[in-house]
Amino acid sequence: MKVSIDPITRLEGHGRIDIFLDEKGNVEKAYTEVPELRGFEMFCRGRKAEDMPIITARICGVCPEAHHMAAAKALDMAFNAPPPETAKKIRELLYNAYIFYDHALHLYYLGGIDVLMGDVPKEERNVVGLIKKFGIEVGKGVIKHRRYAMEIVKMLGGREIHPVTAIPGGVSKPVSEEERAEIIKKAESCIEFAKKSIEIFKGVFETKRWNEMLGLDTLKTYYMGVVDSKNRVNYYDGDVRVVSPEGKEVYKIKPEGILDYIEEHVEEWSYVKFPYLKEIGWKGLVDGKDSGIYRVGPLGRVNVADGMNTMLANKEFKEFRKNGVVHETFGYYHARLMELLNAAERMHELANDDAIVGGDIRTMPSEPGEGVGVVEAARGVLIHHYKLDDKGLIENVNLIVATTNNNAAINMSVANAARKVIKGGKVDDIILNKVESAFRCYDPCLACASHALGETPIIANIYWKGKLYRRLKKDA
Amino acid sequence: MKRKIAMYWGAGCGGCDVSLLGIHEKLLDLLDEVEIVFWPCATDFKYEDVEKMEDGYIDITFYNGAIRTEENEEIAKLLRRKSKIMVAYGSCATEGCVIGLANLYDREEILNAVYLNNETTPNEKKIIPRGKGEEVKLPEFLPAVKTLEQVVKVDASIPGCPPPAPVLEEALNALLEGRMDFGKEVALCDECPRKDTKPDKIVIDRFYRWHEKEDDGSCFLAQGMICMGPATRAGCGGECTSAGIPCTGCMGPVPKVKNQGIAMLSAIASIIENMDEEKERAIIESINDVAGTFYKFSAAKLLPEGRFKDES
Numbered sequence: 001m002k003v004s005i006d007p008i009t010r011l012e013g014h015g016r017i018d019i020f021l022d023e024k025g026n027v028e029k030a031y032t033e034v035p036e037l038r039g040f041e042m043f044c045r046g047r048k049a050e051d052m053p054i055i056t057a058r059i060c061g062v063c064p065e066a067h068h069m070a071a072a073k074a075l076d077m078a079f080n081a082p083p084p085e086t087a088k089k090i091r092e093l094l095y096n097a098y099i100f101y102d103h104a105l106h107l108y109y110l111g112g113i114d115v116l117m118g119d120v121p122k123e124e125r126n127v128v129g130l131i132k133k134f135g136i137e138v139g140k141g142v143i144k145h146r147r148y149a150m151e152i153v154k155m156l157g158g159r160e161i162h163p164v165t166a167i168p169g170g171v172s173k174p175v176s177e178e179e180r181a182e183i184i185k186k187a188e189s190c191i192e193f194a195k196k197s198i199e200i201f202k203g204v205f206e207t208k209r210w211n212e213m214l215g216l217d218t219l220k221t222y223y224m225g226v227v228d229s230k231n232r233v234n235y236y237d238g239d240v241r242v243v244s245p246e247g248k249e250v251y252k253i254k255p256e257g258i259l260d261y262i263e264e265h266v267e268e269w270s271y272v273k274f275p276y277l278k279e280i281g282w283k284g285l286v287d288g289k290d291s292g293i294y295r296v297g298p299l300g301r302v303n304v305a306d307g308m309n310t311m312l313a314n315k316e317f318k319e320f321r322k323n324g325v326v327h328e329t330f331g332y333y334h335a336r337l338m339e340l341l342n343a344a345e346r347m348h349e350l351a352n353d354d355a356i357v358g359g360d361i362r363t364m365p366s367e368p369g370e371g372v373g374v375v376e377a378a379r380g381v382l383i384h385h386y387k388l389d390d391k392g393l394i395e396n397v398n399l400i401v402a403t404t405n406n407n408a409a410i411n412m413s414v415a416n417a418a419r420k421v422i423k424g425g426k427v428d429d430i431i432l433n434k435v436e437s438a439f440r441c442y443d444p445c446l447a448c449a450s451h452a453l454g455e456t457p458i459i460a461n462i463y464w465k466g467k468l469y470r471r472l473k474k475d476a
Numbered sequence: 477m478k479r480k481i482a483m484y485w486g487a488g489c490g491g492c493d494v495s496l497l498g499i500h501e502k503l504l505d506l507l508d509e510v511e512i513v514f515w516p517c518a519t520d521f522k523y524e525d526v527e528k529m530e531d532g533y534i535d536i537t538f539y540n541g542a543i544r545t546e547e548n549e550e551i552a553k554l555l556r557r558k559s560k561i562m563v564a565y566g567s568c569a570t571e572g573c574v575i576g577l578a579n580l581y582d583r584e585e586i587l588n589a590v591y592l593n594n595e596t597t598p599n600e601k602k603i604i605p606r607g608k609g610e611e612v613k614l615p616e617f618l619p620a621v622k623t624l625e626q627v628v629k630v631d632a633s634i635p636g637c638p639p640p641a642p643v644l645e646e647a648l649n650a651l652l653e654g655r656m657d658f659g660k661e662v663a664l665c666d667e668c669p670r671k672d673t674k675p676d677k678i679v680i681d682r683f684y685r686w687h688e689k690e691d692d693g694s695c696f697l698a699q700g701m702i703c704m705g706p707a708t709r710a711g712c713g714g715e716c717t718s719a720g721i722p723c724t725g726c727m728g729p730v731p732k733v734k735n736q737g738i739a740m741l742s743a744i745a746s747i748i749e750n751m752d753e754e755k756e757r758a759i760i761e762s763i764n765d766v767a768g769t770f771y772k773f774s775a776a777k778l779l780p781e782g783r784f785k786d787e788s
Contacts, residue, residue, distance in 0.1 A: 061491015122520035158719025172720030
């Protein structure tokens with residue numbers, strides 16, 4: 001018997017979950033498939049290198065800044081044009097505004113609904129239901145602060161969605177004193193909003209229902225994330241650190257070396273590949289020290305780091321990590337909240353730095369070559385690798401995106417949650433939503449993951465002895 | 477009664493979905509006027525819920541994303557049947573957007589590049605995802621990217637990648653009033669902040685790429701940098717040109733012009749008019765990537781069957 005959820009919802013992109021039940025109606029196995037592919041690796045060939053930050057932003061409209069920056073950083077290296085301090089700081093400021101609005105989107109519009117709303121029918125599981133439950137003031141606060149962060153992105157990046165200003169060697173537009181003053185004001189308000197958000201979610205973290213959610217899935221995997229020179233979380237720049245399931249540092253890699261440590265496995269049932277640590281190897285969809293599967297994103301970053309680079313977020317970090325690395329998949333939420341606060345604090349800090357209004361914003365490129373750009377997308381480590389020909393046209397492209405890194409883990413988490421909640425063949429809208437809530441922890445972006453091919457949604461078909469037995473409605 | 481609205485994504489990036497949230501506080505007013513009956517990005521309604529609806533049940537469907545897989549096409553047809561008004565929302569649905577550049581290549585070339593000839597993918601068994609027999613079915617990757625209009629009847633289109641907030645607000649107001657006429661009829665140059673520095677006759681020896689040259693703040697074409705402004709529909713207010721980057725054409729062609737690339741090439745032709753052959757060649761060679769420059773957002777419309785080779 002097969003139960004499908006099609007499309008999976010409240011995420012970015014297409015996905016489908018197929019759950020196979022045994023004779024007793026318990027879960028035998030589950031697949032989370034991505035039925036979409038777009039082919040960026042192919043059609044980026046032959047394009048002008050400086051177009052890459054603009055073209056690859058279109059891999060994802062939820063995290064275009066991540067692709068924009070990974071592309072620009074790969075080109076900084078390919079053209080041997082390290083950006084001046086001011087340009088770097090403008091990029092990092094833009095980047096933190098992006099992390100802030102993207103996390104706010106997940107916490108209040110997408111996955112966070114599962115945490116804040118609880119087991120309610122599907123008609124109420126959305127932002128409209130959330131506003132009804134928590135009041136219009138909370139709703140207005142969410143909208144206003146996402147707007148603030150997106151306005152900062154527009155100020156620095158030229159556009160709210162798909163920014164354009166990161167160019168090889170720097171940025172195309174400086175920051176004025178007026179803009180700086182406005183950013184400082186908005187960042188202050190964002191810090192208060194993040195504090196309030198932590199309070200709202202912590203209200204749930206103290207309930208019995210939260211313990212049940214934490215119990216849905218635990219995976220003892222490796223973790224990967226970018227850290228600064230003091231091993232603190234940094235979204236824009238740093239080395240890639242990998243820790244073992246026990247929390248011990250296994251690798252600390254310069255961005256340009258990262259591709260020597262990762263390989264990707266292909267399965268016939270998903271367009272999205274399954275990356276793993278090359279040295280540990282692919283052992284199938286299993287966790288533990290002997291399996292090369294690793295996790296990225298908020299939980300990955302917070303598990304590999306020794307702290308956060310701002311004061312208030314670091315306090316949250318200490319509380320969260322007091323017993324070492326956290327393996328519960330729903331731990332992604334607390335990690336995401338502390339990053340929301342961290343991003344707001346970091347925006348404030350960077351806007352207050354006098355270098356931000358400097359006039360030296362670009363280094364002119366030299367001869368084209370090869371470059372790797374690594375950033376932390378909201379959903380995890382993102383790698384762009386380009387080879388340029390002597391005219392500065394793209395000869396070869398390889399992209400390893402955040403959600404792809406989590407593909408194996410997402411599949412395991414969905415299967416584990418399904419095993420916990422589906423018993424004796426009983427399935428309804430609320431039960432299936434618990435299964436979906438497991439993948440939402442990762443805030444998957446299947447548009448990113450399917451940059452190569454396409455996308456999938458989630459449905460529920462029941463297959464009995466190899467044949468379609470019943471088409472289950474999520475509201476059955 | 478509240479109007480029933482659906483928002484769906486085909487092969488897109490999600491930016492269109494985010495752009496609908498990008499009207500910010502006005503979203504609350506919109507929600508007073510409409511009921512969302514299907515929007516996978518933000519609500520939990522499934523395909524079955526749509527299948528159950530009577531034909532014409534949805535007042536307006538906003539379809540963003542292009543048609544890349546058979547699933548994209550099936551859902552487009554399903555939503556067309558269930559909707560009174562079908563709107564192509566954003567560049568992918570109207571023009572094919574950057575993913576239309578995939579029509580420069582064969583489908584098998586794309587699959588090979590991703591799964592077989594990829595330096596981090598050992599793939600010793602040479603697996604290309606095609607589904608797992610009866611157990612897991614993957615929708616077919618179609619031979620070429622199509623726009624929504626190439627698959628179903630479209631009643632109105634909202635341009636942009638994604639539609640900028642002012643363009644979107646005007647379109648939403650019009651559509652909710654039952655009007656299909658919205659958007660500007662002129663080219664971007666008309667509203668570009670650099671407009672005053674655009675010369676009547678552009679005189680250059682070659683094109684420069686924007687990373688090669690310091691921007692002096694004047695018209696990009698006058699500086700010798702290719703800017704799609706003359707061939708691109710106005711509406712964004714010149715967001716990119718204000719930020720130091722030439723227009724790349726995401727708003728699509730000016731209404732009544734079908735082929736954005738040809739429109740831009742004819743603007744370029746006027747630059748090289750009466751030049752000697754050698755100079756002309758130097759200018760053309762300095763373009764470098766013809767398809768990616770002039771058809772960055774509209775290659776799917778130009779090459780609906782795909783498999784066109786760029787010989788430039």
